[in-house]
Amino acid sequence: MRPFDYQRAERLTHAAQLTADADTLALAGGTNLIDLMKLQVETPQTLVDIGRLSLGEIADEGAGKARGLRIGALATNTATAAHPRVRADYPVLARGILAGATQQLRNKATTGGNLCQRTRCYYFTNIDQPCNKREPGSGCGAIKGIARIHAVLGTSPHCIATYPGDMAVAMAALDATVEIASENSSRSVPVRGFHRLPGDTPERDNVLEPGEIITAVTLPAPVGGIHLYRKVRERSSYAFALCSVAAVIALEDNRFTRADLAFGGLAHKPWHDPRIADLLIGNEPSLALFDKAADLLLEDAQGYGENDFKIPLARRTLAAVLCEATGVEP
Template sequence: MRPFHYTRPESLNHASQLTASSNAVPLAGGTNLVDLMKLQVEVPRKLVDLNRIGMETIAEAPDGGLTIGALASNTATAVHARVRSDYPLLSRAILSGATQQLRNKATTGGNLCQRTRCSYFTNIDQPCNKRQPGSGCGALGGVARLHAILGTSAQCIATYPGDMAVALAALDARVEITGHGSHRSVPVRAFHLLPGDRPERDNVLEAGEIITAVTLPPPVKGRQIYRKVRERSSYAFALVSVAAIVAMDSGRIARADLAFGGLAHKPWHDPRLADLLIGEQPSAALFDKAACLLLENARSHGENEFKIPLTRRTLAAVLAEATEIDL
């Protein structure tokens, strides 16, 4: 780990000013950032500790939804009574990730900003356009078992590793952002970026901007399911995950909000799936049609080809569970 300057601002405005400066990085729980600093993947000259600002509150929103402070721990969010009763999808997603010790420290804002666990990104002796633009992508033609099959580019095929944001995408949550004396609210579905020609950018945050909260809309009817397929039962990243909110009405699908993890550089949401499913009677043929639509532009990279049939089977299993039919 390289030397750095550490500061603890007392206000959000001060923190915004500090993080606007060159090579300054905000620090929340540190469960991802500190690891990357030890590997010298991240080498900030200044750490701006946000933990005195007071953004830990989880509270009811004026519209009946829920506001989760950016510094609320993953544990506090997962066990919160409103989350467990009205947004169980979010609770299940959080509890499927990491360990209890990490969830106790990891925060809402930090979780959203976590970086890929690609082995080429975390090894400074390997080429990585995300870590060093223009150096190449070692995963292309290399070890790519855990890598993306959707939304990739010639610059990067890394995946977003988190679970929480996948659930938030299905729930149509929003990220509240403050900086430069102004505030903006961004849908979670638009917060993370695909790699394109700038894989070093993970999300829409600009220098000096800080996540203050995540807002959930009022709860909706329907079954909420989070299914995570991984290589071992705990402390492993998703090969594919599906977050689903599905409601039925008179034997037909009335609501279908779906998001996917482990497939792309961001939590993957395809609004065409809802258009296809809503109003239809559930069936194996319909679920297969939805999978074909989801995967029509999927591209494998050698050893991750298995993700395509795995995604198809996982989506069908989740939809069958949600609609209570036998395949």
């Protein structure tokens, strides 16, 4: 780890001022950032500790039937997954969080930090290997190298890394909103648009600009239905998804009335394709319909040798989740 300056922000505006410098990074739980600093993948000149800011509250947002839930950026993953309203009204989020990492990491990891975590690509975390995300213009070693955990959707010639988290996949299914503040302004971004595809700038993981801090994530009013989170991985504990599906499904008279799905382990961001809901809603569940949904999901999928298996795996995982939600025999 390289030497760095450490500062502690006492106010949100102060944190925003300090992090406007490109060589300065915000520190919350540190479960990803500190590891990357040890590997010299991240080499900030200054760390700004935002842990004392009042951003850890989980509270109702709105009133009555429109009552959503606001989760502070410094709320830990453990606190979020265990919160009574999350468990009762947004169980897909609790299940997604509990599918990721270990209890010790969830006790430290925060909502904002989880959204901002970086890829676990072997080439990104090894400074002796080429990686356009770490060093733009150096090349992508994974494209012709070790690509087993890498993306099959939304890739570019510059990067095929995947977003590794689970929490954001569940939030994408719930259509959550990310609240962002800078020194003089604030804005809200749908979580489905918060992370970026690699394109020509794979070094940019999300839409945050220098000097912007995530302050909270807001969940819309609960919609009921069946909430499922299925994660397929190499081993049953503490492994990143090869493919995951977060689903919020509702049926009436044996026809879909809601079908909000998001996918992890397949792309540089949690993947949400609104065409799948358009296809399913109004129709009776069937294996043939589920196969058409997978056709939409995977129509532009591209494997890179070692990860070719992810394409049929995603098809099977989607079908399994829809069968479980609707009672259709697989």
